[in-house]
Amino acid sequence: MSVLEVNYDTSIPNNVDLGEDRKVLKALERWHPGYLNWWQGMGPDGFQDSLVYLRTAVSVDLDGWAKFGYVKMPEYRWGVLLAPQEEGRKIPFGDHMGEPAWQEVPGEYRSMLRRLIVVQGDTEPASVEQQRYLGKTAPSLYDLRNLFQVNVEEGRHLWAMVYLLQKYFGRDGREEANELLRRQSGSLDSPRMLGAFNEETPDWVSFYMFTFFTDRDGKMQLESLAQSGFDPLSRTCRFMLTEEAHHMFVGESGIMRIIRRTAEAMKEAGITDPNDVEKIRALGVIDLPTLQKKINLHYSLTIDLFGSEISTNAANYFTSGLKGRFKETRIDDDHQLKSTTYRIMKPGDADFIMSDEPALTTVNARLRDDYSENVQSCMDRWNKTLEKLDMDYQFELPHLAFNRAVGLFSSISATPEGKIISAEEWQANRDTWLPSSSDMDYIYSLMKPEYETGKYASWIAPPRVGIDNKPGDFEYVKLA
Numbered sequence: 001m002s003v004l005e006v007n008y009d010t011s012i013p014n015n016v017d018l019g020e021d022r023k024v025l026k027a028l029e030r031w032h033p034g035y036l037n038w039w040q041g042m043g044p045d046g047f048q049d050s051l052v053y054l055r056t057a058v059s060v061d062l063d064g065w066a067k068f069g070y071v072k073m074p075e076y077r078w079g080v081l082l083a084p085q086e087e088g089r090k091i092p093f094g095d096h097m098g099e100p101a102w103q104e105v106p107g108e109y110r111s112m113l114r115r116l117i118v119v120q121g122d123t124e125p126a127s128v129e130q131q132r133y134l135g136k137t138a139p140s141l142y143d144l145r146n147l148f149q150v151n152v153e154e155g156r157h158l159w160a161m162v163y164l165l166q167k168y169f170g171r172d173g174r175e176e177a178n179e180l181l182r183r184q185s186g187s188l189d190s191p192r193m194l195g196a197f198n199e200e201t202p203d204w205v206s207f208y209m210f211t212f213f214t215d216r217d218g219k220m221q222l223e224s225l226a227q228s229g230f231d232p233l234s235r236t237c238r239f240m241l242t243e244e245a246h247h248m249f250v251g252e253s254g255i256m257r258i259i260r261r262t263a264e265a266m267k268e269a270g271i272t273d274p275n276d277v278e279k280i281r282a283l284g285v286i287d288l289p290t291l292q293k294k295i296n297l298h299y300s301l302t303i304d305l306f307g308s309e310i311s312t313n314a315a316n317y318f319t320s321g322l323k324g325r326f327k328e329t330r331i332d333d334d335h336q337l338k339s340t341t342y343r344i345m346k347p348g349d350a351d352f353i354m355s356d357e358p359a360l361t362t363v364n365a366r367l368r369d370d371y372s373e374n375v376q377s378c379m380d381r382w383n384k385t386l387e388k389l390d391m392d393y394q395f396e397l398p399h400l401a402f403n404r405a406v407g408l409f410s411s412i413s414a415t416p417e418g419k420i421i422s423a424e425e426w427q428a429n430r431d432t433w434l435p436s437s438s439d440m441d442y443i444y445s446l447m448k449p450e451y452e453t454g455k456y457a458s459w460i461a462p463p464r465v466g467i468d469n470k471p472g473d474f475e476y477v478k479l480a
């Protein structure tokens, strides 16, 4: 069997020789019932007996790694899949740069490494919990299938981190693995670890925004962890990234389809002003200003996930070789950052100032900037589409300082345009910048399920191509 193939003979599909690693296999088998219990209790509400046309990873060979077929979600084969080991891989940055990548946990960094793996692991089930009720209001079977694909893969991402904890961290790894099933998104006494993962994802616009913005934070963080000197983490993250692409596609194309549908309905009704919210809503579609408010919300929540702009945690992760920068190996510098600087924006007395800070303590800010650049280029595509559709409207990312709860900007109030204002003024204008309860009520009023094969809810256009090249009237989910 090629090293790229996945072994489906053990109870847990894997390409890490679990069949030979009885101790770890046993530990994972002991964790498995709790996971299934969590999936049934906190995963998609209903639909557990439906047949969903899902992809399952059967190989880590990037040409043809997945196979498609109807699966009942609880029977999905969640597996442990690592990208192939790179012969002679060296630690690419930090104090240990140039040394052979670690195949075992470096003792001196054990707790830092465990913390990173736990934080990463915590977000995966959190997102499934946040998306739990969306199936009830899916705009089509195609979208329902995409939701469930994302959900089972986030479940697999949890497995990926739990494997590292069980294999490399002994008893405390096992305890952490159990805790990952105990914390719950939005819970008052044991919430998920990071802010955005305790927010609600109450409707499909939120879902597309979440997969567009927040799964993209996932991509950026996984890219930096894929640089890790701890080779098993690097390999795990590299394979997770292949799945992540689809999650972001679901978000980006979802918003694009909403835009298309809105433009089409406006044209039919002869409405030319995108800000004529009332008339547009009367058509049963989502107006662009409301989408802009959703962008403001999800972007600001997601950039909080990068941590403080100036962070000694981040510097320590970097120096110890555990977490690198985006595309670390392609950056042309010393990869040690002992004497270089990075320019960041900071709040000044009345305005913002640019400041050169040590590059080492600003790696969070740099990753966030790389993220923002990526988001902007995708948003440019939405804006191009708006132009082509003759819509007199362009989306804009809000200023970095807008609506922040983490980092340098969290102590000030700023408008989306980046004007510093008083907290009172901010509150008084909140509903013009962020979705108000009536905006949310309107969106929610549109959330009626459309389960008929090949049909789509009134507020969203059909996709241009199906999943796995299936035709438009393909039955992506056979409801039980």
Ligand code: BYC
Residues within 6 Å of the ligand: 116, 117, 119, 120, 123, 124, 127, 154, 193, 194, 195, 196, 214, 215, 216, 217, 218, 219, 221, 222, 304, 305, 306, 307, 308, 309, 310, 311, 312, 313, 314, 323, 364, 406
């Ligand atoms: N909320 O030095 P600081 C994904 C804490 S998404 C709450 O500023 P640091 C996915 C921080 O933990 C990717 N707490 O930041 C997407 C620290 O606490 P301690 C997930 C926060 O540590 C969609 C303190 O504040 N992966 O995969 O440099 C669907 C000071 O921290 C927050 C990762 O994040 C917050 N927003 O960086 C499914 C990668 N921000 O330690 C999945 C792993 C900070 O003092 N994690 N804090 O108690 C990391 O690299 C880092 O933990 C962070 C924070 C980048 C998150």
Ligand code: FE
Residues within 6 Å of the ligand: 124, 153, 154, 157, 218
């Ligand atoms: Fe994930």
Ligand code: FE
Residues within 6 Å of the ligand: 154, 215, 218, 244, 247
């Ligand atoms: Fe994801």
